[in-house]
Amino acid sequence: MYGTDGERIYSAKESSQCICRFCCGPARELQFQICDTTGKSIIQVSRPFKCSGICCGICYPYCTQELTVSINNETAGTLRATFSSNVSPLCLILSVHDDLLYYILGTIRERATWCYPVYHIFDSLGAPLLKIRGPFCHFGCCLEDVAFVVTTAKESENPNRSVATITKKWNGWVNSGVLDVAAFIIDFERSISISVEERALIFSAAFLIDLMYYENGGSV
DSSP states (O other), X not given: OBOTTSOBOOEEEEEOOHHHHHHTGGGOOEEEEEEOTTSOEEEEEEEOOOOOSXXXXXXXXXXXOEEEEEEESTTHHHHHHHHTOOOOOOOOEEEEETTEEEEEEEEEEEEOOSSSOEEEEEETTSOEEEEEEOOSSOSSTTSSOEEEEEEEOTTSSSTTOEEEEEEEEOOXXXXXXXXXXXXXXXXXXXXXXXXXXXXXXXXXXXXXXXXXXXXXXXXX
């Protein structure tokens, strides 16, 4: 993962079982450890296994895809410096990993829809924060960039305001179809201020979007 000047700021390492990768494909249970350039874990992303399909999607929120995002207290300052935003208090201890306490930032959850991909982002207490909506042609088959627009939740003080855009870049047939290489660009709106937790959740949402639509082996 690279910053605006092209410098590498983060790397991500997946942890999952071999049998899940072969049998469950992009729907597999997994964890991502997102680390800074020194190798310190900054963000932990956890995804449970859930079945997929329209019938399962009707059972929202029990069967739709989701990610839980957490951060440890030791390296929270690095994340704050990267996203340059005020930080609200963290809450809810999630787990202990490598002797570090991880706190839940929030959850990204797929919303069952017929045509357009929709995700809702909740804070650590389950309150709605943001909404992500993609276009009708979101699988990359249209040979162009695919933009997922992030807006504030309708329950917020400033509802339905655009705060960011997650763009899946079209890399050509070889990179996208054969090599399974995906590139995302995240642009934050300068006209509205959001917390570092919300920025980290938007950042993590790109992983779920990639797994569901752009990883070879089938869509979820």
